Amino acid sequence: MSTFLIRRFLWLIPVLFVVATITFFLMHAAPGGPWDRDTTARQVDAKTQKLLSEYYGLDKPILMQFTSYVFGGKNSKGQFVCGAVCGNLGISYRMKGLTIQHYLFAPPEDKPFWYSKFGYSLRLGVYALLFAIVVGIPAGIIAALKQNTWIDYLSLFIVTIGISVPNFVIALLLILIFASGLGWVSIVPNSWDQVDVWILPAVVLGFGTMARTARMTRASMLEVVRQDYVRTARSKGLAERVVVIRHMIKNALIPVVTILGPALAGLVTGSFIIESIFGFPGMGRAYVTAIGQRDYSMIMGTTLVYALLVALANLSVDIMYGFLDPRIRLTD
């Protein structure tokens, strides 16, 4: 088990390196740069651009920029600054003097950590995931136990919507119904400390995952229902409730756990759109904004944080899998 963990942690290094490489060169290959303004705005003059480029090291060869971002290099004053390997994600091109790690992880003054951009996104992601699991798994179980009844068909209908309709469309629909139409929730909150304003973003973000979880749980339950060991359990005279809870559900959930890894990645990518639609003060919106502004270090830093997050999520799924299924031994 511990060798398994060590190995998996060591694997994070090449994964993150590859992510960093691809992102870095793609980002620089994309047209435009951090000093471009849209044509109606006041332009940055050539001299200032040159000074800025020197300050940020943009005048150096691209490979050198890459190594100094990842491993470290000399800054404009000639001092050595350690790079991303030391957790130093660079200085923002837009927010003067602000490091990316500070921008993402530091909460506003006298607020706890979860008021940081990262904290906000993490909370939203956790709520979305909770919604997906707490609704999706029971829905799948009930649909399977009531196979081919109206309950099953209703859940199939919702699942189909959740899987096939993009989340920004669902977002707009739900806003239309619950905010504009019924007026139950506000979508222009005065403060994100209100509880009700979290509901729509979390539900929309978790909707696709909820649908996939429900579908997977249903299929997996239907598979389990036919298993010999369920018949054995009945032949022992166990109550139906015990047969379902003790003998079916745990077995049915094993394959469901495997989709949680990809689901987390889905929550991350979903958050870019959802946070932008709801004006949510999180990392996803910061990321989208940074891309538009070609804020190179912000793009790099945020990507690396996301990559680490998804990798860790997949790792915990694998560990969880080992706990659920005794046939799987976590070795090499």
Next chain:
Amino acid sequence: MADLLNVQGLETQFRTREGIVHAVNGVSFSLKEGETLGIVGESGCGKSVTVMSMLRLIPMPPGKVTAGTAMYQGKDLLKMSNEEMRQVRGAQIAMIFQDPMTSFNPVLTIGRQVAEPLETHMGMSRKQAYARVAEMLSLVGIPNAKERLNDYPHQFSGGMRQRVMIAMALTCNPQILIADEPTTALDVTIQAQIVDLVKRLRDELGMAIIWITHDLGIVAGLAERVNVMYAGYVIETAQVKPLYANPQHPYTIGLLGSLPRVDQRERRRLISIEGLPPVLYQKPTLCPFAPRCVYKVERCMQENPPLMQVGPDHFAACWVDTATGRMRA
């Protein structure tokens, strides 16, 4: 001795896309206390469905028991409430299954699974139950039983798993043990061990047994009475000795012909029956075995023969007296 179990006219059907499968067609038999009954027939002849219908373990839908009674201790198993049925299952009539690999829940420990009948029917605590489980596992020959309670099914070999299955079925001292091809998935030496184990336990505990198999060889040494099944019908039934010495139905003759015998001096060629048992989508108007039968006459194609007495306590469903070639009725 009085009948412990009496099944009359049992009929079970499955609704499938291809039509209604008549899996069991009016099966009757009885079982006395402590008696061992063998049910024999090729795969697909309705052996499993017969016994699972009695315990109401067939999936419904698509399955349905359409007729019959199964009287056990003055009550009809087919009509009792679900709650009463549950109190019979595992406590009074227990079952072991063919595949010891898939018949255990892979994510629960052996101790947990074997303890379940005790907790359910005897109201034992987990701790009491585990102590009894350890005893039972030693009884069926699991070495170091106590240490193995927390092991999972995949940590046991096939033969050991089948032993555990037997222990699990017998924890509550049932009156009837139904064994549905418990040795089919095992290799031959292990088969013999399991059969010996069941014989020993029968002598110690005195339960009646219904032993399903497609191997007449196993039944010969184990059962007192044999039902031969074909296409959902019992086509021959007799005590073991007369059945083996003097089989009457061509199907039984064929099954015995495909069995190697040690008591035969000259080496006889093993005969096998050509073809496969049918799946019946209608009640047959001919003898369901006729298409494969070497003795068939015209009558066989016109009318399905009922069970007819052919000897003392010996019944067969065949128009032809296979010994003389004469018609029976």
